[in-house]
Amino acid sequence: MQRFNEVDSKYPVEIVDKEVMELGPFTVSKYAPADGLTKLNIGSFTNMYHYGWINVDAHDLDKWAKSFSFRFEKSNVLKGLNYPSNSVDLILASHFLEHLDRSDGETFLKDCSRVLKSGGLIRLAVPDTVLICQRYLKGQIKEFGQVNVGVEEASDDAEALFRLLFSGHGTLYDSKSLKATLRRTGFVDIKSKLPFESQSKVIQNQTLPSFPSLSFYVEARKPKPEITITEMKNRKLNIGLLSTRFFGVPPSGYSGLEQIVWNLACELDKMGHKVTLFAPKGSVAPPHGKLVETGEALHSTEVDWFKAEQDAYWTVKDNIGDLDILHGHNWFGFEYLAKLEKPQLKITHTHHGGLNRLNLASLAGVKRLYKLNLVAISDWMADVYASQGFASRRCYNGVDLSAYQFQEEKGERFLFLGRVAPSKAPHIAIEAAKRAGACLDIVGATSFVSDSDYVDRVKQLCDGEKIRFVGEVNHSTKLDYLRNAKGLLIPSTFGEPFGLISIEAMACGTAPIALNDGALKEIIINDESGYICNTVDEMVFRMKNIGSINHKKCRRRAQCFSTKKMTLQYVNRYQNILDGFEW
Template sequence: MVAPPYFDIPPAGYGGIEAVLADLSNALVAQGHRVTLVAAGRNGTRADFRAVWPDAVPHRLGEPGPEIIFAAEARRVVERLIAEDGVDVVHDHTFAGPLNAPAYARLDVPTVATVHGPADSELRGYYRALGADLPLIAISGRQRTLAPELNWIDTVHNGLDPADWPFQRAKGDYALFLGRFSPDKGAHTAVTAAHEAGLPIVLAGKCNEPPERRYFTEQVEPLLGPDDRMVGPADARRKRELLTNARCLLFPVQWEEPFGMVMIESMVCGTPVVALRAGAVPEVVAHQVTGLICDDPGELPQALRDVTELDPGECRAHVVRNFSAARMGLGYVRAYRRALASFAMPSYLSV
């Protein structure tokens, strides 16, 4: 299991991929598989661990250098693992790491890669160039539909361990925006909708890179009223507290969100989601059961009023049934077996 080098696993705060990696690794170990996590920083999982770097580098997020250097050094670690311990499959969660797939194939080990980001952007050409030798795993059906020609081998929704998340029926009277501060995440839309519904809003999330700070200063902060709060990045404890007590999570995304982890984190706490219909939202939220999906921002204020009618217990049950770490683990085992079967098949038969 090859992780990006930016955050510990699990992450203390921001780090959606790393949170998924931690729960996936633990689920696979619980299901009887031997998992080795190749990463930077510390290991907070039940998997075996090989550190490429002693420390994660969150301050380098977004720079190409660490990604490429880490991929080169991780390759040496994985090749040693293959030689020493025996490896059935390499599962890469990084951007540059899939370029190592041919090296592992020469050692008779297939690689699969989860596409955690958008596949319909300029990255589409990158994954297309990797060709038929690298099986790709989508995190939503919508992500896969937007780039159907890529070498998808399976779709596995993200998951979490419900036991790690609190549940509470009683809710506070505020809307919560929790996410990266970027126009496509829609924090400005969230503030406007909350005010029109007569609700205060709490804003939390990553806001440290220059474009994020500029967006907040220019488009979000001027909208805030005296009852609103901007709390900035939220660590694991604070995130759970905010989600558990909110009337709802307000998720007015304005782009093709490949999944949206914060939606299942909210629902497992018993907190419904009010969202715009974009990306994977309809796959994740059960409309009128675990949240309300709107087709237009003008519908959000009424949805914020109506969302109190939804049952917190149904929200949690929906995640337990459909987005548990155990279910995610079983989905990835299915994908690994497909990759192994394809890898073992002579090329003239796999065409």
């Protein structure tokens, strides 16, 4: 008792030593008043029990638990939690998850999600791998001997490290990997917490953190149930979509962001929602929607992006009167200023890339005032935002599959298709093609780039025969290249937020060969719908053996990323926000 007071004298619950309880009358209700909640404390060996909770362990500790008036259930949770779906309010699992391998761990977390009620909270505590390794490197690992007998009895620091991290454990986690695992298993609002801190006052007031000196703590919630398709059809919304100032919607050439806005606008319109599209002059309204022009299309990176977006907002703010929700697809989040005009307006923002210094500062300022309802276009991007302090929900991009004709027969030339910019790295595609002895076409934007010298260097690497520089083409010609390509090379190295071109290629039955960059491994199934390569050497090898890919499997993978699926995800997000489930 004294020891934890030294850790935090303001700890908000009376922690009672079992020896103290044995000295006089003990009433559980004094320490754990009835709150009507179903609370599971899983993997609760004798030093991790809590009053007022159902303490669950695979060991038979019933007799021990009764002697101290704990509620106990013997259960092997790997066979499933013995609770109905949507019946549990809170789950606590302290120093349990690391005893399972990754596969069993994900199975366990999925079952936790099953039994939790909508909005229910799970709190996990696991050994802090980073902290423990840092202590080892500083020669301080033996300090953990006070909380781990194995460390205390170890003959040297190396053995102490082994006993602390590996003995009896199935895996290790750091904060990033644990959060990613929670996200994969369906949890949202994933947050790191201090030992004596929780989103739940119940957890904070009724439980004691286990091994706070060597642990890290993460909490997450089960999301609100997905809206059914029937409910989506019955509830029609008035939605504003705000695009950038750079290209018209739909774009006449290649521009992934504006194409996604167009796909979303048309599918929402088809579903019967009222759509107002805010986009540059020359854009087109969806069939039953409305276009509000935000200024001339800029078609250049050599402009003040912040001012361009600011100028567009003055048009937006005068056309929000009847909107239910405003959905920004821009870079600085000016749409949040609409809250000043219409406080009840709900706003969400899809960021189609990373947060640099300027847009990071912009969104951080908004975050202090409002819920951002930020949407990431991949799990990888959601992890990046989380590391920068922003919660997000993931909605994958989608394409109109009817616009992409499947073709079984392929030509003999590989294809690079994207902006001719260092971030997209066409020079690596050229290197790979030369080493593979393959033919390659470089197709992509050269006007919307910030480094014209790089464009010239790429042109100089092309010989006009085996390696051809094509440059910019219209949408129809782009589709011809995608259908006929032997394979699509994606040599990005900047942290690809999504990789829309990989979907477009697979929709045509063309296999992408990509470096393992950003979100691409979420999109491409390695060895099935394309290849994810860790080196240029591997990319060269895959180019020489691309015939092993089944073109029909490429098309089937693309079908997982249809415009309709994307739009249903967004409508679900809109309705969650309107129902008060914001993030």
